[in-house]
Amino acid sequence: xxxxxxxxxxxxxxxxxxxxxxxxxxxxxxxxxxxxxxxxxxxxxxxxxxxxxxxxxxxxxxxxxxxxxxxxxxxxxxxxxxxxxxxxxxxxxxxxxxxxxxxxxxxxxxxxxxxxxxxxxxxxxxxxxxxxxxxxxxxxxxxxxxxxxxxxxxxxxxxxxxxxxxxxxxxxxxxxxxxxxxxxxxxxxxxxxxxxxxxxxxxxxxxxxxxxxxxxxxxxxxxxxxxxxxxxxxxxxxxxxxxxxxxxxxxxxxxxxxxxxxxxxxxxxxxxxxxxxxxxxxxxxxxxxxxxxxxxxxxxxxxxxxxxxxxxxxxxxxxxxxxxxxxxxxxxxxxxxxxxxxxxxxxxxxxxxxxxxxxxxxxxxxxxxxxxxxxxxxxxxxxxxxxxxxxxxxxxxxxxxxxxxxxxxxxxxxxxxxxxxxxxxxxxxxxxxxxxxxxxxxxxxxxxxxxxxxxxxxxxxxxxxxxxxxxxxxxxxxxxxxxxxxxxxxxxxxxxxxxxx
Amino acid sequence: xxxxxxxxxxxxxxxxxxxxxxxxxxxxxxxxxxxxxxxxxxxxxxxxxxxxxxxxxxxxxxxxxxxxxxxxxxxxxxxxxxxxxxxxxxxxxxxx
Numbered sequence: 001x002x003x004x005x006x007x008x009x010x011x012x013x014x015x016x017x018x019x020x021x022x023x024x025x026x027x028x029x030x031x032x033x034x035x036x037x038x039x040x041x042x043x044x045x046x047x048x049x050x051x052x053x054x055x056x057x058x059x060x061x062x063x064x065x066x067x068x069x070x071x072x073x074x075x076x077x078x079x080x081x082x083x084x085x086x087x088x089x090x091x092x093x094x095x096x097x098x099x100x101x102x103x104x105x106x107x108x109x110x111x112x113x114x115x116x117x118x119x120x121x122x123x124x125x126x127x128x129x130x131x132x133x134x135x136x137x138x139x140x141x142x143x144x145x146x147x148x149x150x151x152x153x154x155x156x157x158x159x160x161x162x163x164x165x166x167x168x169x170x171x172x173x174x175x176x177x178x179x180x181x182x183x184x185x186x187x188x189x190x191x192x193x194x195x196x197x198x199x200x201x202x203x204x205x206x207x208x209x210x211x212x213x214x215x216x217x218x219x220x221x222x223x224x225x226x227x228x229x230x231x232x233x234x235x236x237x238x239x240x241x242x243x244x245x246x247x248x249x250x251x252x253x254x255x256x257x258x259x260x261x262x263x264x265x266x267x268x269x270x271x272x273x274x275x276x277x278x279x280x281x282x283x284x285x286x287x288x289x290x291x292x293x294x295x296x297x298x299x300x301x302x303x304x305x306x307x308x309x310x311x312x313x314x315x316x317x318x319x320x321x322x323x324x325x326x327x328x329x330x331x332x333x334x335x336x337x338x339x340x341x342x343x344x345x346x347x348x349x350x351x352x353x354x355x356x357x358x359x360x361x362x363x364x365x366x367x368x369x370x371x372x373x374x375x376x377x378x379x380x381x382x383x384x385x386x387x388x389x390x391x392x393x394x395x396x397x398x399x400x401x402x403x404x405x406x407x408x409x410x411x412x413x414x415x416x417x418x419x420x421x422x423x424x425x426x427x428x429x430x431x432x433x434x435x436x437x438x439x440x441x442x443x444x445x446x447x448x449x450x451x452x453x454x455x456x457x458x459x460x461x462x463x464x465x466x467x468x469x470x471x472x473x474x475x476x477x478x479x480x481x482x483x484x485x486x487x488x489x490x491x492x493x494x495x496x497x498x499x500x501x
Numbered sequence: 502x503x504x505x506x507x508x509x510x511x512x513x514x515x516x517x518x519x520x521x522x523x524x525x526x527x528x529x530x531x532x533x534x535x536x537x538x539x540x541x542x543x544x545x546x547x548x549x550x551x552x553x554x555x556x557x558x559x560x561x562x563x564x565x566x567x568x569x570x571x572x573x574x575x576x577x578x579x580x581x582x583x584x585x586x587x588x589x590x591x592x593x594x595x596x597x
Contacts, residue, residue: 107580108580109579109580111572111576111577111579111580112572204556204557205556205557205559218554218555218556244564247559247562247564248555248557248559248562250557250559251559311545313541314541314542314544314545317538317539317540317541317542318542320535320538320539321539321542328516332516332517335517336582337581337582337589337591338577338580338581338589339580339581339582340580340582341582342582342583344592345519345592349596350596351593351594351595351596352592352593352594352596353591353592353593353594354517355592356591356592357517358517358518358519359519361516361517361518361519362518362519362520365518370518370528371528371531371532371535373516373518374509374512374513374516374518374528374532375532375535375536377512377515377516378504378508378512378532378536381511381512381515387543388536388539388542390552391542391543391545391547392539392542393552393553393554394545394547394550394551394552394553395542395545395547395550396552396553397550397551397552397553398545398547398550400553400556432531432534432535433534433535433538436535436538447556448556449556449557474556
């Protein structure tokens, strides 16, 4: 099903890539208004069963009409002009509430728009809504948010993954062609894997974090989910680049990611991560998917070698010290004063302000967020800082060095995204450590700051999506995307939309 | 590693969180299991390893020292749970 061969009718718009839709909108074959209305109709039909959105934009059709006018007059030339997109509900948008899936921010209307979102708006994309997530992006199942759980369109009893679960489920149900998420420890890649779509976490700093509500600032990165690899490339091209408002955004020039998709795979060295494949907890079907990817890459002319990331088993504990530590600091801003939920404390309190702050935080945050704030506060507290926080930062360097050594031998790394396919809703909520172990294969890329991509790898016998992960060296997005694209063109996977009827 | 109730209460105080007695017990158990889990970092030899707080080798980035528009006062106050035309309003800082 090559991009050029798919014939557009109003009936199968949702099977098109975002890039195809953009091309057809630009050529006048179909209008942004028609495409947007089509997706809004699908949302109206499917959202009740999936619960992927926290808020819908009621001005989407008007925005699409404006895009149509600007495209007709030649003012908009982006490859995705006029294409609908959904935004994870932790990216600030001046036009829609930004709740982070939290009671704390239920009423929050950001007074500004995140740089990444503004770039999409400037490129003429049409925001149709904000997507559901785990509260403050802390979770892997999109069931800890204020608005309730998102259902996996492939099996409604299962989680869509998280924390960008709404973003992935909206795609899998054909409710949007493109979703913007964020990835602190796998929050783009894991839901993409659970929902059978592609997901890219770029290099740390490649996309400005200005307006991304902070969770763990040395790990957070905005990313894209889509059915087609070219859509990841096109959206990255729009969002990437330095931003004076984010001092950690990289000054390095961006690449024409779309134009590089056909770079030859011939002669590339791809390393299969031994520690990831040999893990006894890895689902057999997922392992088979990785082996199938090896074969497909060999057919494309790549050389497969074995590599080791010796500190793999320490990546999750390292992450679960560093991320909560950073979160405990970042979330200290929620004090019931400047914005967010406020609840007055006991009237007899010695310091009514302090009592208000504590009461507001206790009632505004859910259990997982409070657990992580407690854990981070503990790891940073006097007497434990060296044993936990400093120790984790040292192991983080060893993990990053493992990646550095691997990329001296190979161009890319291949492995799984998750230990298992999508698990059941509620299944791991009572056991934090079991939930955290889901992140085994994804947190390494965040700790090291490198780009990583989740790619569908077919379905198991129960009809649940499987996935593989490709990881590259810092700023290696162009290579990562081109290899993924050629796997797609090789029919390593077929983009599919769940019926969820 | 076991985490005592008094440790949990102290950490909750530092984090400005109120916990009920039931929550103190639950959090003690959960923190203990998570801390036991992360204790395996102790197996890793890290003598002389420079802590890595950040994936990038960029430091002290500055922007040109020119005036750029920020939020208006009205915008800055717009999400506040309680404010007047000029200020955020809060309960008394000290007891009466």
